[in-house]
Amino acid sequence: MRFASLGSGSGGNALVVEAGASRVMVDCGFSVEETDRRLARIGLSAGDLAGIVVTHEHGDHADGAIPFARRHGLRVWMTHGTLRASGTLRATTGGGAPDPVVTVIDSHAPFAVGDLEVAPFPVPHDAREPVQLVLGDGVRRVGVLTDIGASTRHVETMLSGCDALVLECNHDERMLADGPYPGWLKARVGGPFGHLANTAAAQLLAALDRSRLRHVVAAHLSDKNNRPELARAALAGVLGCAAEWVGIAEQATGFGWREV
Ligand SMILES: [Zn+2]
Numbered sequence: 001m002r003f004a005s006l007g008s009g010s011g012g013n014a015l016v017v018e019a020g021a022s023r024v025m026v027d028c029g030f031s032v033e034e035t036d037r038r039l040a041r042i043g044l045s046a047g048d049l050a051g052i053v054v055t056h057e058h059g060d061h062a063d064g065a066i067p068f069a070r071r072h073g074l075r076v077w078m079t080h081g082t083l084r085a086s087g088t089l090r091a092t093t094g095g096g097a098p099d100p101v102v103t104v105i106d107s108h109a110p111f112a113v114g115d116l117e118v119a120p121f122p123v124p125h126d127a128r129e130p131v132q133l134v135l136g137d138g139v140r141r142v143g144v145l146t147d148i149g150a151s152t153r154h155v156e157t158m159l160s161g162c163d164a165l166v167l168e169c170n171h172d173e174r175m176l177a178d179g180p181y182p183g184w185l186k187a188r189v190g191g192p193f194g195h196l197a198n199t200a201a202a203q204l205l206a207a208l209d210r211s212r213l214r215h216v217v218a219a220h221l222s223d224k225n226n227r228p229e230l231a232r233a234a235l236a237g238v239l240g241c242a243a244e245w246v247g248i249a250e251q252a253t254g255f256g257w258r259e260v
């Protein structure tokens, strides 16, 4: 297995996970042209993908998914809540009927995409029915967790024993408190249905079985309320590794292929 990011943050998210000949994109928060351009950077084109799993309806994850899928004839998987909450889908289907390219998934039921097994799990976040994912090939597992206000025991069960983790480190609590956001937005981002602070990500990581862990990448960093070195330090403190070992999913560049 291997995985790569096309970019991560409030300006747009997309991750590609591959097992054997099967590849899915997790979220698509970029325009069609931008997604094509970013895919080319990791040596892929849309035809290499089986489809897109959309974790929730927020624009930085969902806005590009349906346009990209329509342009390239791909499938899209999302929960019923994400489907119904997506304004894009209502606009294109005239009343919220399921879009023909969309397969509705159960937030607790794993499904197969070729050689990939995709296991969704629900997360507390201010969307209608958000999920995050563990993607595996039957032997190895890549855990993806962004856009979560607070961890749960179920989240920790799902992410335990993963070989690789892409883990939200959205903000530094001090920087958020002292930063430029208005009070309501600080409350939303830092609240139990918002985004994960560096310290909360570190606590979550500390609660996991990390015995198989070979990759940790911090993701969805705020450009106003965080700095890569703070996210790295928080996670490295738990892992007992050098800070540079912790990867960063950059907004502009994501990160290149990592072999699991
Ligand atoms: Zn997001």
Ligand SMILES: [Zn+2]
Pocket (backbone or CB within 6 Å): 056, 058, 125, 127, 147
């Ligand atoms: Zn979100």
